[in-house]
Amino acid sequence: MEEQTDKRRGKGHFQNCMKVMDMLRKAGLLFAVSTTQTRENTEVLGSDEFIDFLVEKGCILLWNFHYVPVGKTPNMELMSTPEQRDYMRQRFQHFRATEPMLFVDFWNDGHLTNGCIAGGRKYLHITASGDVEPCVFCHFASDNIKEKSLLETLNSPLFKEIRSRHPLNDNPFRPCMLIDEPAQGRDIALNHACRFTHPDAEVLFTELADQIDEYSRQFKPLADAAWEQYQLNKTKKGKAAAG
Numbered sequence: 001m002e003e004q005t006d007k008r009r010g011k012g013h014f015q016n017c018m019k020v021m022d023m024l025r026k027a028g029l030l031f032a033v034s035t036t037q038t039r040e041n042t043e044v045l046g047s048d049e050f051i052d053f054l055v056e057k058g059c060i061l062l063w064n065f066h067y068v069p070v071g072k073t074p075n076m077e078l079m080s081t082p083e084q085r086d087y088m089r090q091r092f093q094h095f096r097a098t099e100p101m102l103f104v105d106f107w108n109d110g111h112l113t114n115g116c117i118a119g120g121r122k123y124l125h126i127t128a129s130g131d132v133e134p135c136v137f138c139h140f141a142s143d144n145i146k147e148k149s150l151l152e153t154l155n156s157p158l159f160k161e162i163r164s165r166h167p168l169n170d171n172p173f174r175p176c177m178l179i180d181e182p183a184q185g186r187d188i189a190l191n192h193a194c195r196f197t198h199p200d201a202e203v204l205f206t207e208l209a210d211q212i213d214e215y216s217r218q219f220k221p222l223a224d225a226a227w228e229q230y231q232l233n234k235t236k237k238g239k240a241a242a243g
Helices: 002-009 013-027 048-057 082-098 150-154 157-164 182-191 201-205 209-242
Strands: 032-037 061-066 102-105
Touching: 002 013, 013 048, 032 082, 061 082, 082 102, 082 209, 157 182, 182 201, 182 209, 201 209
Parallel strands: 032 061, 061 102
Antiparallel strands: none
16 A cells, blocks of 8 residues: 555655556556565555455556565565465465456466476566566576577577476475575576676575575475465366366
8 A cells, every 4th residue: 555655666656556547447448556565565465455445446457576685785574474475375366266356476376387487488587788587586697689689598508497497396386496496596597697687686696595595495385285285176176077
């Protein structure tokens, strides 16, 4: 809401968004909302009140990203906890069954895409300067679109290395090479990329490495339980349909 939005994006931004939403709805145009889940706003983003508010404004889709400690002054204290991440996964299940909106969750929907889609598997990110990154949060690259074609970049050693490791593990609820399989992410960034693309991007793989590893260890049992339950539910639905 207003307090959380303006704290992240600047004073007055929330009210500007409200004006634009009203204009879009009045004009009959479809629009979506992008949110950044942090330790401080998880309960707001996961509340019925927030989603009902978006529905009332006319939003048709919510795309939830999770704060990743990359770029300038990365802050581990802003990352949603493993429990908050799992909580949002459960809330999105609820919203999908009860709300007239579409919902996409950056990390928690790995089971719907068969794991990570980065590195040219289904997706990549090109910066304003032309650097071709595996993902919008993977601030490292080997090629620039101004120097090589997209096809050459897709077939680069860096992108081939990333795709060769797919899937990173046997649980698509743990899809991210930065957060869920940090040892693999560090190896790719430090040993297979040619350069980092943003100031201080290497901090995630150096100074924060131990903290990211601990986050991964804490989230694993939650993700494993979620994956086991997801498979069990699919089996039950399959038997019910056959019956």
